[in-house]
Amino acid sequence: MKTPLTRRGFLAAAAGTGAGLALTGCGDFEPRPARLANAKAELPAYVPYRGVPTDMPATADGVSAGHRHFPREVVAAFPDGPPAEGPGIKIMNLIFNPVPPPVDGNAMWQALNEYVGCDLGFEITPVGDYPQKFAVTLAGGDLPDAMLMLPPDQNSAATPDMLDALFEDLTPHLSGDNVRDYPFLANIPTDSWLPCVRNGGIYALPMPRPVSSGPTFTRLDLLRKKGLDPDPKTWREFFRLCKDATDPGAHQYALGDPTTTWNLLMQMMGAPNWWREENGRFTHYYETEECRQALDAGLQLTRAGVVHPDAFSVVGKFKDWFGNGQIVMHPDGPAAWNDFYTVYEPVAEGLDIGYQMPPDWDAATPAGQWQGRANFATLIVKKAPEARIKQILRAMNALAAPFGTDGYLLRKYGVRGPDHTLEGTDPILTPQGTAEVTLPTTFATDSPFTLYYPQKPEIVPGQYAFQKEAVKKLIPNPAEALYSATDAEMSKLFGLRFESLRKGVMQGRNSRGEWDDAVREWRREAGDKMRAEYELAWETRY
Amino acid sequence: MTTLSPTRPRRSGGRTHRAYSAIPGESPGSPPWRALKSLLLLVCVLLVVVPFVAIVSTSVAGSAQVTEAGGFVLWPDHPTLDSYTALLSGGLVSRAMMVSVGITVVGTALSLVSSIMLAYGLSRPGSFGHKPILMLLLMSMLFVPGVIPTYLTVKQLGMINSYWSLILPTMINAFNVIVLRSFFMSIPKELLDAARIDGASEWSILSRVVLPLSKASVGVIGLFYAVTYWNAFFNALLFMNDAAKWPMQLVLRTYVVNNASLSGGQIDAAAGAPVPPAQSLQAAILVLSIVPIVLVYPFVQRHMNKGVMIGAVKG
Numbered sequence: 064m065k066t067p068l069t070r071r072g073f074l075a076a077a078a079g080t081g082a083g084l085a086l087t088g089c090g091d092f093e094p095r096p097a098r099l100a101n102a103k104a105e106l107p108a109y110v111p112y113r114g115v116p117t118d119m120p121a122t123a124d125g126v127s128a129g130h131r132h133f134p135r136e137v138v139a140a141f142p143d144g145p146p147a148e149g150p151g152i153k154i155m156n157l158i159f160n161p162v163p164p165p166v167d168g169n170a171m172w173q174a175l176n177e178y179v180g181c182d183l184g185f186e187i188t189p190v191g192d193y194p195q196k197f198a199v200t201l202a203g204g205d206l207p208d209a210m211l212m213l214p215p216d217q218n219s220a221a222t223p224d225m226l227d228a229l230f231e232d233l234t235p236h237l238s239g240d241n242v243r244d245y246p247f248l249a250n251i252p253t254d255s256w257l258p259c260v261r262n263g264g265i266y267a268l269p270m271p272r273p274v275s276s277g278p279t280f281t282r283l284d285l286l287r288k289k290g291l292d293p294d295p296k297t298w299r300e301f302f303r304l305c306k307d308a309t310d311p312g313a314h315q316y317a318l319g320d321p322t323t324t325w326n327l328l329m330q331m332m333g334a335p336n337w338w339r340e341e342n343g344r345f346t347h348y349y350e351t352e353e354c355r356q357a358l359d360a361g362l363q364l365t366r367a368g369v370v371h372p373d374a375f376s377v378v379g380k381f382k383d384w385f386g387n388g389q390i391v392m393h394p395d396g397p398a399a400w401n402d403f404y405t406v407y408e409p410v411a412e413g414l415d416i417g418y419q420m421p422p423d424w425d426a427a428t429p430a431g432q433w434q435g436r437a438n439f440a441t442l443i444v445k446k447a448p449e450a451r452i453k454q455i456l457r458a459m460n461a462l463a464a465p466f467g468t469d470g471y472l473l474r475k476y477g478v479r480g481p482d483h484t485l486e487g488t489d490p491i492l493t494p495q496g497t498a499e500v501t502l503p504t505t506f507a508t509d510s511p512f513t514l515y516y517p518q519k520p521e522i523v524p525g526q527y528a529f530q531k532e533a534v535k536k537l538i539p540n541p542a543e544a545l546y547s548a549t550d551a552e553m554s555k556l557f558g559l560r561f562e563s564l565r566k567g568v569m570q571g572r573n574s575r576g577e578w579d580d581a582v583r584e585w586r587r588e589a590g591d592k593m594r595a596e597y598e599l600a601w602e603t604r605y
Numbered sequence: 606m607t608t609l610s611p612t613r614p615r616r617s618g619g620r621t622h623r624a625y626s627a628i629p630g631e632s633p634g635s636p637p638w639r640a641l642k643s644l645l646l647l648v649c650v651l652l653v654v655v656p657f658v659a660i661v662s663t664s665v666a667g668s669a670q671v672t673e674a675g676g677f678v679l680w681p682d683h684p685t686l687d688s689y690t691a692l693l694s695g696g697l698v699s700r701a702m703m704v705s706v707g708i709t710v711v712g713t714a715l716s717l718v719s720s721i722m723l724a725y726g727l728s729r730p731g732s733f734g735h736k737p738i739l740m741l742l743l744m745s746m747l748f749v750p751g752v753i754p755t756y757l758t759v760k761q762l763g764m765i766n767s768y769w770s771l772i773l774p775t776m777i778n779a780f781n782v783i784v785l786r787s788f789f790m791s792i793p794k795e796l797l798d799a800a801r802i803d804g805a806s807e808w809s810i811l812s813r814v815v816l817p818l819s820k821a822s823v824g825v826i827g828l829f830y831a832v833t834y835w836n837a838f839f840n841a842l843l844f845m846n847d848a849a850k851w852p853m854q855l856v857l858r859t860y861v862v863n864n865a866s867l868s869g870g871q872i873d874a875a876a877g878a879p880v881p882p883a884q885s886l887q888a889a890i891l892v893l894s895i896v897p898i899v900l901v902y903p904f905v906q907r908h909m910n911k912g913v914m915i916g917a918v919k920g
Contacts, residue, residue, distance in 0.1 A: 155846070161697075161859045161886075165849030168696045186846035189859045195752070199843055202753045203760050207846075380675065383884075387672045406882070410669040494694065 094548040095262070100223035101545050101600035102263030104234055106256050107242035110249040114138050115467030119527040121511060124534045125254065125274040125434075129514035129527040130466060135488045140247070140461065140470035145180025147458035149451075153207035154442075155186040155200060157193040160501040171477035171499040178473055179461045181454070187503060194218045201225060206445045208455055211506055212267060213440045214258065214543075215551035216558075223261045223546055230443040231452055232264035245460035247470075251511060254437035257544035260604075267441035268459055270505065273397050273512040275533040276435030278418035279327055280403065282391040285315070287415075295422045298331055298360065305369035308391045316390050317369040319381040321566050323394040324364065326433065328357040330421035333538065336433040340541035343601055345594045349561065349582045358578060361569035375566050386411055392419065397435070400526055401516045408519075416522075418529045420536070431538035442508055465510040474504045489517030545604060547596035553589040561585075655679070664688055664888035671882040688881040688889035697848070698856060698893065704768070705835060705853035706897060712772040712834040717827050719777055724785035725811050746779045752843065759844055770844035771852065775833065781826045788822040789815055828905045835898055853894050860890045 094100075111121065115138065119129030166172045166182075176182050186207055188196040194213060198220040200206065206229060215221045235241065242249040248268065255269035286293045291308060295301040305317035318324050334353035339346045348354050364370050371390055373380070385393040386407030400416065408414045421430040444455055464470025472490060476483040482496030492500065514526045542550070564581055567573030582590075634642070659677040665688070666674075666681040692698045726732045727739055750758075755774055764770040792815060800810045816823065838854035845851055860883075881889075 153846075158859065162848040162851070162856065164697050165700070165847075167849075184846075185848075187848045188842065189855075189862055191862050192842050192858075196842060199752055199756045203756050203765075205760055205765065383672065383675050383882075387675050389675055407672060410672040494691065498691070498694065 095223045095227075097547065097596045097599040098603045099263075100261060100548075101603045103604055104260045104264050105238040106253055106260070107237045107251075107265070108240050108249060109251075109253050110243060110246065112247065112250040112465045114465070119514065119524065122531075122534070125252070125537070126527070126530040126534055127273050127275070127512045127514050128466065129523045131515075131520035131523050133472070133488045133490060133515075133517065134467045137472060138468045140464040140468040141178075145178060146461050147454050148180035149454045151182035151184055152209065152455055152458055153184040153186060154209045154211075154507050155188070155196075155207040156211035156442075156503050156506040157190045158187050158501065158503045158506070159190050162187050163499050163501045169499050169502070170481040171473065171496070172502050174473055174478045175502070175504070178470060179458050181458065183458070183504075185503060185507075194220070197221075201229070208447070208451075209442050209444045209459075209507065211270075211440050212443050214436070214438075215546055216554040219551045219555070221551065222548070226266045226443065227262050229446065230266055231446050232262075232266060233268070233444065233452070233456070234264040236452065236456055237265050245456055245463075247460045247463040247465060247510065248456070248508070250465055251463065251508075252437070255511075258436075258438055259441050260544065261546060267443045268456075268508045269437070269441055270439045270507075270509055271437065271511050272435055272439050273530065274434050274437050274537065275397065275530040276433055277394065277396040277399060278420065278529050278533070279392055279394040280385065280399065281417040281419050282385065282388060282415070283417040284413045284415040285388055285391050286417075293417055294419060297422050297426075298328075298424050301331070301422045302363070302367070305364060305392075306367055309367075309369045311368065314389055316371040316374075317392055318364065319371045319374050319384045319390040319393060321361065321370065321374050321569055322562065323381075324370065325357055325361050325565060325569065327394050327421055328360045329353060330433055330538070331430045332356060332424045332428055333431040336431075336538045336540040338540055338542045338597065340601060343598055345541070345597045345601070347590060347594070349585060349590070355575060355578070358565065358568045358575065361565075362571055365569055365571065375570055382406075386414075397512065397526075397530075400522065404516065404519055404522070418525065420529075420532055430536065432533045432536040434537040434539040436540075436543060440506065459508045462504050463508050463510050466513040466515065471510060475500060486517065489520075491517060541601065542597050545597055545600040547593050547600065549589055549592040549596055553593070557585050557589060660888045660891055662888075663884050664892050666885060668882050668885070671884050676884055677888070688885040689893075691881050692886060692889055692893065698853070698890065700849065701851055701853045701856040702893065702897075704850060705894075708768060708771050708852055709831050709834040709897075712776065713827055713831045715772060716776050716778070716781075716830040716834075717823065720782050720785055720826065720830075721811070721816070721823065723777065724782045725789055725815060727782070728786045728789035729807075742779045742782060756843055765844055766846050766850065767844075768850065771837065771840050772834075774840060775837065778830070778833070781829055785819070785822060785826055788819055792818055824905050828902075831901065832898065857890050857894050861887050 115130070115134050117128055117130050121128040163169055163172065166176070172183075184207075193211070194217065197210065197212070197218060200210070201220055212218065212221045237245070237248065251269050251271050254274055255271040256265070259265050259267040259269055261267075281293045283293055286308060289308065291304055292300075293304075295304045308317045309315065329348065332353040334351055334357065335346060335348045337348060339348070339351070371384060381390070381393055382395070382399070382403070384390045386403060388411065403416055404414065421432060423430045442459065444452065447455070461470055462474065464474070476490035476492060477496045477500050479485065479490070481493065482499055483490035483492050485491070514523050514530070516522055516526075561581065564573055564578055568575060568578050659679055662679055662681050663671060663677045665684040665686065666678045667683045667685050667687075670678050670682050723738075723742075727735065727742070729735075759765060759770045759774060762773075764773065796814055796818075797810055800814050805813065836854055838852065838858050841850075841852050841855045842858075845855075
């Protein structure tokens with residue numbers, strides 16, 4: 064019988080197909096030069112919203128406003144009716160939580176559509192999968208009206224060329240005083256607008272986050288039980304505190320997360336926040352002496368046994384360890400403060416959380432606080448006729464309604480009755496509300512971060528005090544608002560490698576020499592090119 | 606057929622009896638050796654059972670116990686169904702379960718019909734387009750089209766946000782077709798010729814002769830398809846923009862990969878009723894997601910060995 068397909072024939076066909084496919088991958092794309100990609104644009108005017116008085120006001124240097132209670136008189140954000148009536152708006156963004164119930168069974172989402180004046184279609188993707196979904200959607204060409212764009216170092220598809228080709232330059236609508244047509248967008252601080260600028264235009268809307276970043280949270284209740292001072296002033300005092308707080312017999316350790324611990328050590332030395340800029344010259348923290356010193360200090364902490372023994376082998380357990388008292392210090396983001404009380408107070412008796420600023424390394428080396436990203440990400444808007452762009456901007460303006468307005472109340476606490484009940488003037492979420500308000504409006508755009516926790520208003524002054532202290536010591540990342548094609552392409556790859564190596568050195572598995580070799584290789588293959596691009600960008604922008 | 610063969614008699618408790626080994630000529634071994642084997646088997650069983658028990662226990666454990674344990678618990682002190690209530694109250698999980706069941710049932714049926722017909726065609730020498738179709742099939746095993754070309758195809762076919770996008774791109778699996786084809790080719794030609802002489806058409810031969818002889822292989826290929834459809838989440842991630850249409854596995858992913866009750870420090874989180882701990886929610890949704898497969902598996906399990914062996918010895 065004749066064989067239907069010979070082995071030789073099959074291999075030949077396979078080779079031919081493979082060669083064809085390989086050739087289709089060839090191209091001559093050259094990224095836009097750094098000067099053009101980072102050209103300046105006139106930023107939106109900053110017009111702070113003064114509608115809700117408080118004794119803890121927002122400040123120009125980045126302190127968020129604090130409120131103990133929601134105002135008795137809720138301000139109507141749009142007294143003349145829904146601001147963005149028209150066709151529905153599709154927004155592709157991400158979520159950290161489980162997805163909320165669909166719109167037909169979600170009272171908050173339905174009310175939000177009525178409040179805005181059109182159907183908001185959220186196309187939600189789990190946070191870890193978002194870069195892939197973003198790239199595929201771009202390649203498919205069937206774009207939603209607006210898309211969340213992660214910063215380039217987390218999303219190599221976020222190129223200035225792509226923005227220019229597919230997305231709207233919002234400069235005519237938002238630059239300077241034009242932004243006053245959208246008063247709640249004008250209430251977003253200038254820092255948050257800086258990364259929205261590409262190609263000499265405003266190409267995105269911000270998702271503001273507090274620049275003060277987060278503190279090292281401390282379990283005051285546990286530290287006080289041992290009679291320890293939770294506020295060390297130097298590295299030596301910190302090390303002593305770590306040793307005194309550690310009790311392996313009781314399965315209690317000072318620290319957990321090796322990454323944030325290393326970040327804390329770097330801040331103790333006032334090390335650069337990723338990049339340092341001096342007279343237009345850029346230095347990455349990998350290259351600094353502080354980095355090598357922090358690695359040594361990390362190793363010292365591990366050898367002293369003050370780091371949780373599972374710290375290097377688990378992911379995502381650190382908050383739980385902090386909540387159940389297995390660790391007593393934990394650097395984290397600002398929003399974690401409220402989270403800790405919501406999740407762990409019902410089960411951790413006497414939970415009392417304090418904050419710690421990075422102690423100075425020594426008398427001659429003052430500490431700094433790494434400035435947090437002014438945005439989580441940005442929202443880009445698909446090219447469309449002017450009337451449609453204005454409608455989308457009006458809708459996003461509604462989603463940025465600040466604390467004290469009915470729009471804020473709806474976004475964060477849903478509808479009174481099904482989603483929240485009132486305790487005094489403060490909304491408290493019901494179980495239904497807890498599920499519904501995960502609708503990721505905060506990952507479209509948002510009002511500036513507000514310190515508010517109705518279940519425990521007495522913690523707000525502490526949060527405000529931390530921010531006031533933190534902004535005095537902020538160390539900014541000079542590259543945050545700039546674009547480097549090499550950084551976008553290579554940072555993830557090297558980031559993973561350095562993360563693993565850093566943990567290895569802190570554990571004693573890898574030597575400092577290996578770290579130095581890796582840094583040399585990074586400079587050769589990516590670092591020097593990144594530096595050149597950032598220096599050019601800095602020169603162009605500032 | 607397995608036979609029981611007598612081995613050397615042993616004395617136990619004052620009585621003499623014959624010990625039997627399932628394999629002719631093999632001794633069951635000395636008591637210490639048998640004890641060691643039992644211990645080894647027990648360890649293997651525990652390795653499978655303990656994680657399963659931990660998942661079920663954690664799903665019904667109270668917040669305090671989960672927080673105290675800092676993760677999974679082996680036995681709940683005060684069992685509660687809070688996690689299941691929280692999961693099923695919003696309607697999303699129950700809807701996702703329906704979507705997954707629907708996709709699995711419809712997808713498996715379509716996959717089986719198309720794979721059987723394709724495999725039967727390819728098992729008959731000289732059938733129409735035999736060589737190029739076989740070549741195409743084999744090529745699909747060597748060259749996976751990749752995410753973006755697949756996305757573009759689905760988009761061009763107008764299937765974005767449609768349930769068909771979760772079925773059609775994966776409807777025919779080349780490996781499964783080759784396994785079926787191999788089995789169909791092993792059916793004696795004389796049987797088919799006899800049917801043909803009796804006036805049977807190709808359809809009749811397939812449905813009345815070939816398929817009744819191929820129950821085991823069709824059963825196991827059906828199970829492969831069903832498990833693939835049930836576990837798939839990536840296509841839904843790419844093609845389903847509306848979360849209300851997500852299958853169970855993608856919803857499961859948001860609970861397991863994302864932290865279910867903490868915001869990752871990114872959200873201006875609202876205060877509210879404390880939600881069940883993340884681990885309990887994760888465990889509960891894992892339990893919910895495996896229930897249908899656990900229910901179906903016993904009915905096809907008896908076909909597994911035979912079906913898999915067919916694939917193993919025929920290339």
